[in-house]
Every structure is written in C-alpha cells, then in structure tokens.
Amino acid sequence: MTTPVNGDPAPRAYRSTVRSQRAAATRSAVLRAARELFTGQGYAATTVTDVARRAGVAVDTVYAAVGRKPELARAVVDMVLASGDEPLPAEQRDYVRRIRSTPGARAKLAVYAEALGHLLPVFAPLQEALREAAATDPGCATAWRGLVERRAANMLLLAHDLRATGELRDDLDDRTVADIVWATNSAEYYGLLRQRGWDDAAVAAHLVDLWSRVLLRWP
Template sequence: MASQVKRRYDASARRQAAQANRRAILDAARELFSTHGYAATTMSDIAERAGVALDTVYAAVGRKPAVFLELVETALSGTDQIVPARQREYVRAIRAEPDSKHKLEIYARAIGDIHGRLAPLLRVAQTATHPEVREVWQNIARRRAANMRELAQELAATGQLRPELGLDEITDIIWATNSPEFYCLLVEDRGWSPERFTTWLADTWHRLLLA
C-alpha cells in the first residue's frame, strides 16, 4: 500500500515539474521572441532563459515552430493549456446568452483580453521571414474565419440582426474587426486604451449588425 501511495505521489510530482518546465519555457520564448525576434532567438537561448536543459525544451514543447504555435494557442485560450474554441468559457457564455446585443458584448470583452496577450506575437509574426511562422498565423486566421461563421449563424438565429445582412457579410465584418491586426492599429499605433477598444468594438458591432 505504501509503495502505491509513493508511486502516485511520484507521478503527481513529475507532472507538476513538467508543467512548471513547460510554463517556464513558454514564458522565456515569449520574452525572447518579443525582444529579439523569432530568427535571432535560438532554442538554446530559450533553454538558458527558462533554466532547463535543451532536451527538456524539445521534450516539453517541440521545435521552434511548435514553441511559437504553443504561444499563440495559449494566448488564445488565456490558460497554460491549449483549449479548443468551443470549450472556452466566453464561447460557452455566448452560446448560453439568448440576446444578440449581449452576445456581442461578451465577445468584445473576450477579444480585448485575447489581443492583449496576442498582440506581441503578431509583431513577431510580422517581422519573421520564416515560412513556418507565416503558416501558423495563416492557419489561425483561417480557423478564426470558420469560428466567425459559427458565431454569425448563432447571431442570425436570434432574428435580431439587420435582415439585409447575409451570413457571409456578417462573418466578414466580425472577422475583420476582431483581428489582432485591427487591435494593434488602434491600441498600439493610435494609443487607445484596451478598455476603450473593447467598448468601441461592442458599439461598432451593435451599429453594424443589429436591427
């Protein structure tokens, strides 16, 4: 019995250590990519900054493109783990909310939070010449477009949107205005506060979409 308890304890301790290493690796990579750029940051740099062996970086996350992808995914989820879109708390809240106005307000708040985390990674992607980084960003954009079509369908089903708007147009409006590029233009380039952006985004969607 004692040996079983010890094995469970050892397994739990190993999991906690692995999670701590992964968190340290991602924190180190985020800082180095943001300050030095993707190309100038080596896997050895990440390992040194994280305080782990190089082999640990490969085992915990993977090669450099995988590290960048993990950073994007965790920025989207707002947690240390990758969370599929449908399982995120704000998505569940949007689906549970019957009113389109409130659905859009929930989503605008979520976008403000997400892009606060994602904006530094956009700058990394914009300055990186590596095709694997562009591919990660393009895949995220395509996935976002597919998710926006699902949101457009949910909004249209309430019967509260402008009747002349089709699903494609609703999808495109939300997809364009919820992009990290759009956030960076107003918050980073024009000096808006994140709170002002969130309020403006919800109001803009109300004006453009609601009947």
Template sequence: MNENVKVDKRRYNAPRRAAQAADTRHSILAAARALFVERGYAATTVAEIATQASVSVDTVYASIGRKPVLLRELVETALSGTDHAIPARQREYVRAIREANGAQDKIAIYAEALVAIQQRLAPIFLVLREAAATDASCARVWAEISERRAANMREFAADLRGTGQLRDDLSDDEVADIIWSMNATEYWVLLVGERQWTAARFRDWLADAWIRLLLRAPHGAR
C-alpha cells in the same frame, strides 16, 4: 510484497512528475515568449530559450518541440488563456455566448472576451506575422489560424442570425467578415497600441460598433 511497494511508489510519484512536467512546459513557453517578443523569431535560438528556462535543449524538444511548434503553442495558449490549447467551442466565453438570448448580449460577451485575449495574444501574434513572411512553417501556422478564426466567425454570425436581430441585407458571410476584420490583432494594435485607447474603451466601442453595423434598428428608430 516488494512488487506492491514499487507499484505504490510509482503511483505516488506520478502526480509529482506530472506537476514537474507542467512547470517545465510553463517555463519553456514563458522563456520563448519573452525572447520572441524581445528579439524576434528569427534572432532567437532554441539554445537561448533553453538557457532562459533553465533546461536543456533536449528538454525543450521533448516537452514542446522545435521553434515553429513553440510559436504555435504560444499563440494557442494566448488564445486559451491556459498552458494548453483549448478548442474554441470549449472556451467558457463561447459557451456563454451560445447561452445568451439576445444579439446585443452575445456581442457584449464576445467583445469582453476579445479584449482579454488580445492583451495576451497581440505581442506574440505580431511575432508570428513577421515570422510567416520568411519561414514556411510559420506561414502555414499563420494561414491555418487565420482561416480557423474566419470559420469561427461564421459560426458566430450564424449564432447571431438565430436571434432574428441581424440585418436582412447582410449575409452571414458578410457579418463574419466584418467581425473577422475588426477583431484582428492589427486593429487592436492600431487603437490601443498606437492611439493609446484603454482596453475598456476599445471593448465598449467595438461592441457599440458591431451593434450599430450588424443589427436591425429597434422598432421606431430612424
């Protein structure tokens, strides 16, 4: 009888422990993001992250990991818009792109999603770029994410090709490279950060540019 009570108590406490662990993870990531963006990767210590998150250093290591892992998680969560990494194919906007019929609709959906992503991603991605110049672990993260982004763009190009609306004089690799270069955080920072474009203006211009650059002209257009 007493054993059953103990089992029931453990079952009762499990959701609460999971919620507490999620809250702790969120606090650590928020602290790391704020400090990395404010001070830079090299100048920020795990002890400072722990203090700002109101946890111990051991809790930071146990919940997420060392500094390179923290930075990777910040990039991944900025991409997913959640507190955990989500593979590209499982993201809602990617599914919406796959389900859309026309190339213009697919491009519009992606441009909309990209603007939302960059608003989360840009500050921490610039931290990663700077850290990659001096830290070997961060350099590996930078290279991996860059190549993964390129691979995702090749899938996007193939999806666009399936509509029959891409220009015949552009290969899928060329289409992917064009989109890869123009969806980069650096491009966003130049126009939105330095030239003070609004997010909506960037979104509309990017979709229009890709439509003009990549798709066949409508019949009868010159």
C-alpha cells in the same frame, strides 16, 4: 494487464503511466516558459535555447514536446486565449462558453468585446510578430496561415450563434458577418487604434458598438 506468476501486477502499465505524466509535465513546463518569454521580451528576441533554459530542459526536448519556434508561438497564443497553462480549442474557452450561454445578439457581442479587451493586449503582439516573421520563415508562414484560417472558421461559428438569435440583418449572410468580425477583431485593427491613442477599454467599447450598428437589425 498481465500478471506474473508471483501474483504482483506487471509494472509495464505503471511505467507507461509515469512516462506519460513526465511527458505532460515537461510539455507544460516548456509552454509556460515560452509564454513567459514571448509575452515578456517578445517573439523576435526569444530563442528556442532561451525557452529550453527557462524550462530546465534540452533544446531537443522542446522540439519533441511542442515543436519549433512557430509551433511554440501558436501554442502560446492558444494559452493566452484560454487564460490558462494549457492551449484549449475555442469551444472550451471560458469566454466562448459565456458567449454561447448568453441570450441576445448584442449581449453576446458585448461579452466577446469585453474578453477581447483583456486578450488583445497580450496576443496581438504575438500574432503581429509571427506575421512579420512569416515573410522570411516558411515555418512561421505556415503557423500564421493556420491562425488566420482558424480565426475565420471560429468567426463563422460565432455568426451562426448570432443568427440563431434572430437579430442579425437579413441582408448579411453568415460569411459576411464572420468576415466583418474577423477583420475588426484582428491584431492589425487593434494595433491601428492603439497607434491613435485608444486604450483597451475604448477598443472594447468601440467593437461592441460597431458590431451592433453594422450587424444587427434596428427597430
């Protein structure tokens, strides 16, 4: 930091800090507004103008702070998964930390299934809306592919964690384990069970039972 001749600290760093704080506050307001609207009235029914109005900012500010509507949706999915006001990478989410700290493969799967029982009702409709929009919107298609591939990568990390317990079947490699979990924790799979009248608790119980029977060794 430079110091002027009168001995007072230069204001440049202070102004930079204030700008950064304001930008962070604006981004948080935009994300909260997008989450409220997407989860309240749906992705398709929400416009970027709606988000800007709810956040109290200009539309251009929404674009600058987060991005266009597909980027907003992806950020909101991450917020829902993080159970907070900011998107978080998978390794920083509370339920992921609980999975990793829990001993035993079946117990890990139970923690994950329980978390999905709370998360799927919120983020599954968002993912499905983004998938449907991807058919006609290149931006949504890019965001959707990113979510799909990231889920697959995260499930491979889960498979590695399960493998370390020594309880996975020897005839299933980690990629196969990851693909099975990836397919059955999807918004599509959840939606099919919900169509058949399953409630969220039943879905969570089914997932841990299915994964335990299919993936783990039996005595």
